[in-house]
Amino acid sequence: MTSLQALKARNPRSAEVKAELDYPVIDTDIHTNEFSPLLEDYIAQYGGAKIVDTFREHLNSNGLNVLAAEWYRATPQERQDKRLFRPPFWASPAQNSYDLATVSLPGLLYERLEEQGTDYAVLYPNISLFPINSSNDDLRRSLTRAINHYHADIYRPYADRLTPVAAIPLNTPEEGIEELQHAVSLGLKTALIPGSIRRPVKSIAEKYPDDAELRRYAYWLDFFGIDSAHDYDPFWQNSIDLGINLSTHSGSQSWVARNSPTNYMFNHINHFADASEGLAKALFFGGVTERFPQLRIALLEAGAAWGANVLTHLVDRFEKRGNEHIQQYNPANVDRELVLSLYRQYGQDLFRGRDYSDDEILEHIFGIILPSHYREQNPQDINDFALAKVQNKQDIFDRWVPNFYFGNEADDRTIVGALHPQATPFNQKINALFSSDSGHWDVPELTEPLAETWDLVKEGAITEADFKALVFDNPYRFYTANNPDFFKGTQVEEKLKNKQAA
Template sequence: MVEFSRLHISRSAAIRAKLDYPVIDTDVHTNDFTPAFEDYIATYGGAQLVDELRKAENYRLNSKVDGKDWYQQTPEERQYYRTLRAPWWARVTRNTLDLATYTLPELLYERQAEQGSDYSVLFPNNALAALGAKPENRQALQRAINHYHADIYRKYSDRLTPVAGITMNTPEEAIEELEFAVKTLGLKVINIPGGVKRPIKAIADKYPADQYPEIAKYAYYIDFFGLDSEYDYDPFWAKVVELGVPITTHYGSQGWTGRSSISNYMNNHIGHFADGSQAFAKALFFGGVTRRFPQLRLGLLEGGADWGAHVYIHLVDRFSKRNLKALQNYNPDLTNANELFELFERFGTEITKGYSLGKEELVDTVLGASFSRYSRQPVGSELEDFAAAGIETIEDIRDRWVNNFFFGSESDDRTIAAAFNDKANPLGVKINAIYSSDVGHWDVPDITQPLAESWELVEEGVISEADFKAYVFENPYKLYTEANPNFFKGTAIESKLAKVESQSVDKPLATV
């Protein structure tokens, strides 16, 4: 019989016992027990839906070339096909208790205290498995998956809630699944892909996918649902706000330029979640989505929080140089031809000897062909990259970047210091870093360690105690309750907040 004695010696449990506020874990990964899961899918949609699930899962985890995956290919074949080294040994296995914990809802629920958490948002491994399904089966499979997760975790809802996977191939499809997940299943958080691959039409028209599948496999771009999207996703964002749903995504970039090694998984892995989420978030910002929907709350997970500060700083820096007024510094029409000609006459005779150029011709030569007065210049909205985002001041950047986005950081991620560096971040803000333990993946070999590892950042002076409180409670609380004020109604968080507040009326727990 398994003894849970570690509860009494868990460092994370000891840290939690000293805190006067709850701990909210925004990123726990769980495994579906395959026999039960597939039986549920079969009952829901028939054996063909199970076949579709298996094909989709195989495609997602282990793409094949000529019928062979990476491990079946020789080194020469990997080089020939440039087969990406995919993730491997990505689950905890030696820690058998944890392996069972991620698979058994009741056991996970019982070990919450040992983990040092009061509430966890769960990401089952099949949450978005339907992404790889055929279009005609995609929605049915996604609906079955969400229904299964809603059913098996419903009795544990005071401390655990699973996400609803939402496919985003079209706004209409996304809205249908969103409404079903929220209104019918009662799920409270959605998990979306940060982008969807679409064919490049100029190539697809010339080389149809059904005739040239190998070309279609590579001739695509990624639609990030905001800037330059093929569809208007505003109806979807509007429905998200209407239903009061926080959005999450684990969008990665393995396989992108610089992350396409055929031999080294770590080369492809380091930083890939940050890059993928950055592309998604910038598309929403520059596409004006966060301007039109300031109530949207989006959690960008597994990429750390330093990139959120990095982008925020660079948005401000670039806006100061590329706003509509400042752009006149680079307007070729404002080059003083007389002054330039005089300077060349005075200082340039050595390099211009033998060349005879008039004033206007000299300007065009110095500026180069791309800035020539004879090339078409941008006009109207083409002049301002910040136009769709509606940025007029740096405060607008803060409001449309810092307020909307929350950045999931693992417990031992020391780069979180950048998020809380209000001396470096413009306007003295702190980026919304949120505690995302990532338990269930290879970077967490022991479920009892993450909270304690985060507290070590306080002990080492990387972040302050106030930052720690924001990280594990205040910011996650904001993410969920600013989208839905009733998010924690009936949960352990609600009861624990009420208990703390009743014990310290004169000392509010937090400003949230």
């Protein structure tokens, strides 16, 4: 057994890195665990004994959602027959017992921030992901309020260096607004939303109203922007008005291409990026970022590279199919006489003696759907960039880069591509955030992430300016964008004041 005294006597690499910096370090993603007996007191306050029992069932399912828990109860053959995705297992750094206790004890985490090389950390309690993705209305609402109240209370004594996110469900925009306002009343300053909501496919739900098993698999994903079941504009506006910048930490495990019954890594790799991409594209194409330029959303644990990749693809596709460019593919613009003359001259071997009308040549051989064969389309049905009101390439930058911040873990080297000046058509870098992800299995030693990021500087993979942007500039700008007082009374404010005085 390692003595506590020996553990505290260490001088971790990250602490050494931080000692050489003249700016604060902000970690945007540390995962914490709750102390269930105390949390149950809050759950009983908001939901009563029935919800407490449901919460206990959740814990007995290894802390996983219903679909994941079912995998553990099923036989290997049942997993195959039902296509039950292989869920996470051994998710915490158990062998590193010091870290395991640290993310469960607010006082210890607060004490160890110096070892971690962090001045201020935003906390993502693992339990917060459970209620906001629940379809049970009573469970979702009562458990959300209990969890938020619990975390607001236990971290209040440490507010100068730690702040937990508020869990905000979004089954309806009205629900989201109510929970945002309640979170603010508790003193919470930033919020976690689901990346999407599973909705039943209406035609199937109506045809098979009593077949819950079928409806469980027949769903569509509402990403709140394009094709949404509700108008979420009031929610976006309310978050801006309240100064609550949003984040998402949802994944895509169990989606069609991430549904292996046997291999967790197959389901896991890039699954956060896929889910975040769906949300970000929906908000972009649905015109949300155009209508709400002040909206800020952090897309966590997904890496930053995909943000640069999608930005590049948006530009490429706009220049091919956006606005007037789409008319290149309009059947009405076919030079009929040229095509027909060419087919009459060169296509005789294809015709093989058959006599084709002009329309048949165009439709069946050239593969064109004639204008007379489809309904008149709305402009947004033809131009995918219409709702976003994109007029030029710069509009794409303006509706993507300021609105989205991309959480990048220390050991994710794809950040190198995301921060390369020529990674996008604009020769500018996207907003990447230092997100240690401490508390999860991919961080076996929570004192290492800052040093691992600094290793990229030493290797020449990123610059010192990139490092500063990751650990301070971008996080600071994100959290203060709609709330200039976000860091008031914190270690970050104190450190900046001392720097100015010096």
